[in-house]
Amino acid sequence: MEAPPDNDVLWARSLHFCHPDGSPGVAGVSLGVREGEILAVGGPRGSGKTTLLRCLAGLVPAQHGEVWFNSTAVHRMGPVDRERLRRDRFGWIDPAPVLVPELNVWENTALPLMLRGVGRRRAKVAALEWLERLDVGDKARRRPVELRQAERQRVAIARAIAPSPTVLFADEPTAPLHRAERAHVLRTLTTAARSHGITVVLATHDAETAALADRRISLLDGRRVNTVHLPPVSEAEGRAECSLSV
Amino acid sequence: MLALRLIRVAHPAVQLRRLLVATAAAGSGFLLLSALGYAMAHPQNSAGALLRLSWCAIPLAATVHLAVAVARTDPGTKPRPGLSALGLGPSRLMAVAALHTALACTLGSVLALLVFLHLRGDLNGMPFDGAAKDFLAADQPLPLPAALTLLGVLPVVASTAVALALRPPDLLHPEGHRRSYGRFGAYGTTARRETFGTYGRFGARLFRQPSEPPTLPTGIRPADTPQPVATADGDSQAPPDQVPAPSSPPAPPEPPASPTGLPWGVAVLAAGLAVESYASVTETTPRTALPGGLAVGAVGVLAGWALTALGLVLAAPGLTHLCGRLLQTARPGALRLLAGRVLMAEATRIGRPLGVVCVVASAAFATTTLSDYDGSAPAFGPLTALGGLVVAGCTVATLLTAAVEARQSRADTTEALLRMGAPAAALRSAAALRTGALLAFFVPFTLLIADLAALPLAR
Known part of the structure; x- marks a missing residue:
């Protein structure tokens, strides 16, 4: 068996994933993520970005293919080992921020640290530091329901970064935001990742978002492609056939 | 028909909960019928019969309580956006839930009637050597309208309670005092409830309109990029172009206020x-x-x-x-x-x-x-x-x-x-x-x- 390249922190070879209902997810994607880089996974909606990220993060096991993380074979791990790997090494950001509604903002941010066994005081200090860095420090004692969506998303980013994961998976982190807030959120995310050497795998269908990344790969219909430019659809295609007046 | 189809395809756990409702309804129905049997056997002691009938209210209330709880957890009666687009909105789903409850309770009542008739010996001979002969008044003909009236109480009460418990939220606040979340509550228009003192106790200021203009959230730094959309400008009404799109994710559920009872x-x-x-x-x-x-x-x-x-x-x-x-x-x-x-x-x-x-x-x-x-x-x-x-x-x-x-x-x-x-x-x-x-x-x-x-x- 071939060993993975040394400079890649995360490495996948010919990943195949098919959803339980039979719809195709990812078909034969290979990629390598270098340490400390920000990799954008682009492509239109439904091209398998989220599925690829879920396979890489070990949330779902791929049917064929290999996923290596720092010379550890993720594809051969059991569910318990994958859960531990996710907790200790990976961070995950959802498209919409799902925070625990009963906890306030700093408790939400400190929760992954406390789940790893860090003491309450140290977890609180780290959480408040990260919240301050992401411009939500003054909301640290509010409940998530009192915040705006962009602020909640920044809290979710702080929650994912605070345990300083090795790899951070961000699945369209700016999809439900307006453009100004989108730029702000993305800038804080990329700055935080670069300053702390966190590898980021960022799924996005937005070219502006992808421009902030170091490198970009594109997916189309579950396959890795070099360009996603499809031939333009002619304006009147099918209109004459379907028109009742003809 | 739709309600029946929804019943048939449900998860086994859901069916088990409905079966529990039917069992409880059967027990309550049998108690009601037993009160009827006592009244028939002792026509001179109407006070005692009434007392027995009134004690049946407790199992009846417990059954209705269970039926409402089961209807709340029924996944088939949750409002879903796809079904709402088809015309199966919250009010129709309320009707479906009430129908499910009525069906479960009717099933239990029929079961109770069958057991009652069997114990009376009306179906095929007297079981258990006529041990239940005395208190079920086996020697007298059963007044069917009375039995059906007693058995009909539970389905009617239970489905009414379910319909009341699951009625859509705009029926809950018909006067239009609903708190709107606007853009995820960004404008701070959500009314804070007064929980302290006399105002809180008697609810004098439950739906107070905010008089002060909402302040601009301070955590947002003005970004370098030009802002194509206006932020909150002191106007508490959202401009029509800022109404969230239907595909935007809902705000997280607000944790309920602490109970005051x-x-x-x-x-x-x-x-x-x-x-x-x-x-x-x-x-x-x-x-x-x-x-x-x-x-x-x-x-x-x-x-x-x-x-x-x-x-x-x-x-x-x-x-x-x-x-x-x-x-x-x-x-x-x-x-x-x-x-x-x-x-x-x-x-x-x-x-x-x-x-x-x-x-x-x-x-x-x-x-x-x-x-x-x-x-x-x-x-x-x-x-x-x-x-x-x-x-x-x-x-x-x-x-x-x-x-x-x-x-x-x-x-x-x-x-x-x-x-x-x-x-x-x-x-x-x-x-x-x-x-x-x-x-x-x-x-x-x-x-x-x-x-x-x-x-x-x-x-």
């Missing part, structure tokens, strides 16, 4: 205990009989018991909230934090059925204590045992169903926590910690209340 509950509880002991001291009050040949108690004692039960139900959400608050005090770690805060948030949902369970448990405890004091074995008839079984089963099943409902409503948060890498064992142990805290608080509390309630009669 604790002072009322404690007051009513104390008043009930006081009335009870006072009535047992003064021997002049009229007396009434308890079912199953229990001690004959004064009417005042019964009123005191009812007040005690009401106070227990009112106080239980507040006590549950208190449990959660105690659980998460004093520098909690992740486990106690999750357990306590969730318990605080679910206090009303869990606390009410828990209070009812406490009432039933303390009643059972008091009954056994009373029969111990009398020195005689409790003279439970089969009908009393059946009624007690129906009530106890219904209340416990309601509590478990409420727990299922709480779990359903937190499913997406739990999933996000798991995605984040939270160990499933930690979430399970948080749930176990919640259960343990509730048990540790409510078991001694119930025993204490039961002891106090049984004290006057034991003298």
Whole structure:
């Protein structure tokens, strides 16, 4: 068996994933993520970005293919080992921020640290530091329901970064935001990742978002492609056939 | 037809809960029919028959309680965006839920009627050598309209209660005072409830409109890019182009306010205990009989018991909230934090059925204590045992169903926590910690209340 390249922190070879209902997810994607880089996974909606990220993060096991993380074979791990790997090494950001509604903002941010066994005081200090860095420090004692969506998303980013994961998976982190807030959120995310050497795998269908990344790969219909430019659809295609007046 | 199709394809757990409702309905229906049988066998003792009929109200209420809880957890009656687009909106789903409940209750009632007829020997001979001959009035023809009227009570009451409990939110606030969240509450227009003092107690300022303009959130730095959309400019009404698109994710559910019934509950509880002991001291009050040949108690004692039960139900959400608050005090770690805060948030949902369970448990405890004091074995008839079984089963099943409902409503948060890498064992142990805290608080509390309630009669 071939060993993975040394400079890649995360490495996948010919990943195949098919959803339980039979719809195709990812078909034969290979990629390598270098340490400390920000990799954008682009492509239109439904091209398998989220599925690829879920396979890489070990949330779902791929049917064929290999996923290596720092010379550890993720594809051969059991569910318990994958859960531990996710907790200790990976961070995950959802498209919409799902925070625990009963906890306030700093408790939400400190929760992954406390789940790893860090003491309450140290977890609180780290959480408040990260919240301050992401411009939500003054909301640290509010409940998530009192915040705006962009602020909640920044809290979710702080929650994912605070345990300083090795790899951070961000699945369209700016999809439900307006453009100004989108730029702000993305800038804080990329700055935080670069300053702390966190590898980021960022799924996005937005070219502006992808421009902030170091490198970009594109997916189309579950396959890795070099360009996603499809031939333009002619304006009147099918209109004459379907028109009742003809 | 749609309701029937929805019934057929449901999950086995959902079917099991509906079957529980049908079983409880069968038990209640059989008790009602037995009261009818007693009335037919003793036409001269109409007061006794009426008393028996009125005692049937307790199993009936427990069954309706269970039916409402089961309808709340039914996934087939949850509002779903796809179904709403098809025209199956919240009001139609309310009708479907009411129909499901009516069907389950009717099934139980038919079962009760069949058992009743079988025991009377109307179907094929007298079973058990005619042991049930006396109290079911086997020698008289059954008045079918009376039986059908009695059996129809439960489906009607239960489906009405379900429809009332699940009515869509715009029917709840028809006067248009709904709090709008606008853009995820960005404008700060959500009215803060006054919870302190006289205003909070009597709700004088429940729906106060904010008079001051909402302030611009301070956490947002003006970004370098030009802002194509206007931010909040002091106008509390959202411009029409800022109304969130239907595809935008909903705001997280607001954690419910802490239950306010604790002072009322404690007051009513104390008043009930006081009335009870006072009535047992003064021997002049009229007396009434308890079912199953229990001690004959004064009417005042019964009123005191009812007040005690009401106070227990009112106080239980507040006590549950208190449990959660105690659980998460004093520098909690992740486990106690999750357990306590969730318990605080679910206090009303869990606390009410828990209070009812406490009432039933303390009643059972008091009954056994009373029969111990009398020195005689409790003279439970089969009908009393059946009624007690129906009530106890219904209340416990309601509590478990409420727990299922709480779990359903937190499913997406739990999933996000798991995605984040939270160990499933930690979430399970948080749930176990919640259960343990509730048990540790409510078991001694119930025993204490039961002891106090049984004290006057034991003298």
